[in-house]
Amino acid sequence: MYSSVNTTWVLVGAALVFFMQAGFAMVETGFTRAKNAGNIIMKNLMDFCIGTPVFWLVGFGIMFGAGNGFFGKLGGIASEANYGNAMLPDGVPFWAFLIFQTVFCATSATIVSGAMAERTKFISYCIYSLLISLVVYPVSGHWIWGGGFISQMGFHDFAGSCAVHMVGGVAALIGAIILGPRIGKYSKSGKSRAIPGHNLTVGALGVFILWFCWFGFNGASTVSMEGDAIVSAGKIFVTTNLAAAVATVTVMLITWIRYKKPDVSMSLNGSLAGLVAITAGCDTVSPTSAAIIGILAGFIVVFGIEFIDKVLKIDDPVGAVGVHGLNGAFGTLAVGLFSDGAGTEWKGLLTGGGFHGFGVQFIGMAITIAWVAVTMTIIFQVIKHTIGLRVSAEEEIAGLDMKEHGLASAYDGFFVQDTMTKAPTPMGTSVKAPVVKHAPSAPAESVPEIPADGVHKLTKVVIITRQNKLDEFMQAMNEIGVTGITITNVMGCGVQKGAPTYYRGVELDMNLRPKVKIEIVVSLVPVQKVIDTAKEVLHTGQIGDGKVFVYDIENVVKIRTGEEGFLALQDTDA
Numbered sequence: 001m002y003s004s005v006n007t008t009w010v011l012v013g014a015a016l017v018f019f020m021q022a023g024f025a026m027v028e029t030g031f032t033r034a035k036n037a038g039n040i041i042m043k044n045l046m047d048f049c050i051g052t053p054v055f056w057l058v059g060f061g062i063m064f065g066a067g068n069g070f071f072g073k074l075g076g077i078a079s080e081a082n083y084g085n086a087m088l089p090d091g092v093p094f095w096a097f098l099i100f101q102t103v104f105c106a107t108s109a110t111i112v113s114g115a116m117a118e119r120t121k122f123i124s125y126c127i128y129s130l131l132i133s134l135v136v137y138p139v140s141g142h143w144i145w146g147g148g149f150i151s152q153m154g155f156h157d158f159a160g161s162c163a164v165h166m167v168g169g170v171a172a173l174i175g176a177i178i179l180g181p182r183i184g185k186y187s188k189s190g191k192s193r194a195i196p197g198h199n200l201t202v203g204a205l206g207v208f209i210l211w212f213c214w215f216g217f218n219g220a221s222t223v224s225m226e227g228d229a230i231v232s233a234g235k236i237f238v239t240t241n242l243a244a245a246v247a248t249v250t251v252m253l254i255t256w257i258r259y260k261k262p263d264v265s266m267s268l269n270g271s272l273a274g275l276v277a278i279t280a281g282c283d284t285v286s287p288t289s290a291a292i293i294g295i296l297a298g299f300i301v302v303f304g305i306e307f308i309d310k311v312l313k314i315d316d317p318v319g320a321v322g323v324h325g326l327n328g329a330f331g332t333l334a335v336g337l338f339s340d341g342a343g344t345e346w347k348g349l350l351t352g353g354g355f356h357g358f359g360v361q362f363i364g365m366a367i368t369i370a371w372v373a374v375t376m377t378i379i380f381q382v383i384k385h386t387i388g389l390r391v392s393a394e395e396e397i398a399g400l401d402m403k404e405h406g407l408a409s410a411y412d413g414f415f416v417q418d419t420m421t422k423a424p425t426p427m428g429t430s431v432k433a434p435v436v437k438h439a440p441s442a443p444a445e446s447v448p449e450i451p452a453d454g455v456h457k458l459t460k461v462v463i464i465t466r467q468n469k470l471d472e473f474m475q476a477m478n479e480i481g482v483t484g485i486t487i488t489n490v491m492g493c494g495v496q497k498g499a500p501t502y503y504r505g506v507e508l509d510m511n512l513r514p515k516v517k518i519e520i521v522v523s524l525v526p527v528q529k530v531i532d533t534a535k536e537v538l539h540t541g542q543i544g545d546g547k548v549f550v551y552d553i554e555n556v557v558k559i560r561t562g563e564e565g566f567l568a569l570q571d572t573d574a
Contacts, residue, residue, distance in 0.1 A: 003091025006224045010089070010096045013220020016213040017103040021048050021110060023209035027272075028114040030203025031265060031318040033195070035399025036118045037410035043125055047110040048103075050126060051133035055105045060098060062138035069149035072142045087146070089223035100220070104164055107217075108137050111168025114318030115176045119183075119396050122404045124383050132171060136375050140167055140368050154357070155364035156344045159221040161280030161331030162368055169325025170372040172316070178380045179389055181315030183396055192310050194503040195317070200264050207268045214240055214275045218282045232342075236282045239290035240275065243282075246291045247274025250298025258302075259505060266302060266504050269319045273301035276327040281335035289338035289351070296334075297327050306505045319504070329365055336361035456566035458553035459527045463518040464492060465538045465546030470516050476537045477520070480529050484569065486519040513544065521553060523566050 025044035029037045051059075056078045064087045065072030075082040080094035088097050109132050116125065143150040144163045157163050185193055197203060218240045222229045251270025255263035277297035278290055285293065305322035308314050316322070336358030339348040346360075347353030383389050390396075395403035401410055465473070470487065477485065492515050522530055531548055538545055558568035 001091070002093055003224075003226060005226055006089065006091040007093060007096050009220055009225045010092050010100050010223050013216040014096070014100040014103050016216025016220065017100075017107060018048070020103075020107055020210055020213040020217065021045075023206045023213060024107075024110045024113070026202050026206025026209060027268070028117060028206075028318050030199040030201065030206060031114065031197035032117045033399070034198040034409070034411060035401055037198070037401065038405050038407040039122065039400035040113065040117060041410070042122065042405065043113045043129075044110050046126055047113065047129050048106040050129045051106040051109050052102055054130055054133045055102050055138070056098070058134055059105060059138040060101065062135065063101070063141040063146045065146075067142075069147075069152060070143070071139065072146055091226070092223055097223075100223070104160060105133050105137050105141075108160075108164045108168040109133050111165065111320055111324045112172045112175055113320075115172035115316045115320040116179055117317045118400065119179060119390050120175075121388055121391055122400070124387060124389050127383055127387075128175070128379060131379050132376075136171070136372060136379075137167055140371050144364070144368070150364045150367060153364060154345045154360050156284065156335050156339065156357075156361070157280045157332060157364075158283045158343065159218045159279045161276060161278075161328045161334075162365055164328075165276045165279065165324040166328030166332065166365070166368065167372050169321055169323070169328050170369055171376045172320045173314070173325055174373055174376040175380055176314050176316050176321065178377070178384060181313065182317070183393060185315045186313060190313060192313075192506050194506040196503045197265065197317075200268075203265065204268055207271050211244060211271060211275065214244070214279075218279055222283070232283055235287075238287055239282045239285060240278055242287055243278035243290045243294035243297065244271050244274035246294030247271065247277070247298040247301070250295050251302055254298060254302045255505070263504065266305070266319075269301050269305065269323050270298050272323045273297040273327045276324055277331040277334060279328075280331045281339060284335060284339045284341070284343040285348075286338070286340055289334075289340075293331070293334050293338065297330065300326050300330055302505070309504070309506065329369070332361050332365045333358065456523050458521060458523055458556055458565065458569070460551040460553050461520045461522065461527065461530050461534075462549040462551065463520075463534055463538070463546060464490070464515050464549075465518070465534075466540075466544060467514055467516050469538050470518075473518065473534065473537050476533050477530070480533055481525050482520055482522065482530065484521065488517040488519075490515050490517045515546070521556065521569065523569055 021044055025041055028044065029040045032040060058074065060078035061074040061076070061083065062072045065075055065083060066086065067073035078098050083094075085094060088094060109129050112128065112132070113125070141163055142148045144155060144157050145151065182195065185195060187193060215237055219233050219236050222233050222236065225233060248267055248271045251273070252262045252267045255261070255266050274294040274297045277293050277300075278285075281293070282290070301319070301322045304326040305316070305319045308316055308321055314321070335344070335348065337348045337350045339346065339353070339357060340351055341347045341353075344357060346357035349355060349358045380389060391400065391403065401407040463473075467489070474485065491513065493513060520530060527550060531550070534548055555564055556568040557564050561568075563570075
């Protein structure tokens with residue numbers, strides 16, 4: 001009765017789709033600010049953990065229960081005893097089908113997190129997550145996949161461009177509109193300001209995870225690996241991968257031309273846009289059509305994100321609306337344009353068919369959009385006017401990690417040193433060969449004798465400069481006798497406000513760059529020698545070389561011995 005091959009394939013697919021939660025968490029975390037990283041992780045975790053029992057208790061019945069064309073019949077919690085096996089794929093037991101559908105439900109819910117990031121109350125988000133998994137997704141899912149009236153029209157959405165991604169994208173759009181933009185996102189004149197994500201490396205990891213898992217998302221939707229399904233699965237892998245790759249290249253080229261540099265975050269969005277756009281028709285379009293879909297998805301995501309941000313003034317930190325909403329809609333329509341007839345009752349408009357298939361896809365898409373837009377507007381407005389949807393301005397500025405979760409930092413205890421070429425030379429140690437060769441100059445200043453009373457002028461030199469010059473600088477300080485130094489990783493810019501750069505198509509008003517702040521207190525070592533050495537070592541002639549600041553020090557106290565002034569700076573055995 002049951003097929004071990006089909007069951008294994010469905011369970012492997014379910015595991016891959018589940019792991020997409022990790023991908024979404026990484027993308028959303030990397031594309032937002034560090035002070036909200038813990039909050040992002042919690043929301044993605046709760047999307048799955050709230051959605052799982054809710055879908056088991058109610059959602060599955062609404063989606064797959066033998067009701068009518070509009071609403072599935074609730075027969076109790078999800079079990080074969082309550083719902084039978086009429087909806088089950090060939091050879092797949094009920095429990096395998098249940099977990100497969102559960103992870104799809106959770107995916108739709110988590111899309112919204114990124115668009116509402118950095119300003120949403122955690123409790124309010126949890127309530128939203130519960131309701132979309134309880135009612136919103138299951139009802140439209142019934143229409144599309146549960147034998148409802150949209151599927152009866154001949155509507156085709158193989159793996160969820162419409163049922164999963166567009167549903168999540170529309171919900172994200174409604175949520176972002178009602179929530180409003182982050183503080184500082186738009187100027188008084190309405191100009192969009194860039195708020196860069198804090199870790200594009202993590203964001204890129206998330207995209208690679210999602211791309212990998214998408215082979216389960218699309219491929220395992222065959223729910224079979226027997227007979228013709230074997231061929232179909234191979235084709236699905238090819239079309240899925242091709243659309244994503246072509247979309248990424250397209251976005252890279254568009255941003256290279258428009259922004260003068262290939263935009264990293266937008267290119268990552270391009271990969272996801274291609275994946276979303278191909279999901280509905282991955283089984284019914286040719287590889288050539290998949291490549292065309294990828295090209296179009298690339299244009300849609302770039303100009304869509306720009307339009308949403310700059311024209312509509314809707315703040316979507318991660319581009320969820322452009323990626324999932326716009327390309328989910330496009331992917332749905334793409335079936336009506338490019339279907340070769342496999343898996344559908346018709347061919348696409350551009351592949352020998354007429355307007356019928358395109359019309360079916362358009363009507364199904366429009367109905368789904370209307371359903372999600374109306375229900376999510378009601379849900380978010382009710383939440384807004386009861387417990388509140390948005391955190392206070394004070395909480396938003398401080399960061400949701402601290403205010404919502406009592407978390408000082410998601411990165412507490414970590415020291416980032418990746419910008420250094422190698423470990424800096426310990427101060428007070430000798431080097432075999434000098435790194436800096438000083439040009440002949442006037443006779444060196446004589447080192448003053450240690451005063452008997454310990455009174456001597458103390459001077460603090462603060463240098464802000466490039467991180468990659470640190471090791472060379474420290475070696476040079478050793479050579480002139482500086483033995484104490486404090487170094488801090490900082491962000492900053494000079495009067496030029498940094499070199500002009502773009503983030504997701506928006507020019508940064510002030511481009512803060514990673515720098516090091518070097519603090520030295522000297523007494524015996526002449527101040528001018530420190531300054532001259534710093535100028536020689538750190539000079540490149542380019543903007544960003546840095547600045548030297550000189551301060552008088554009133555006093556220094558060595559805590560261990562109680563010595564003050566000049567003596568506090570000396571290395572003693574006492």
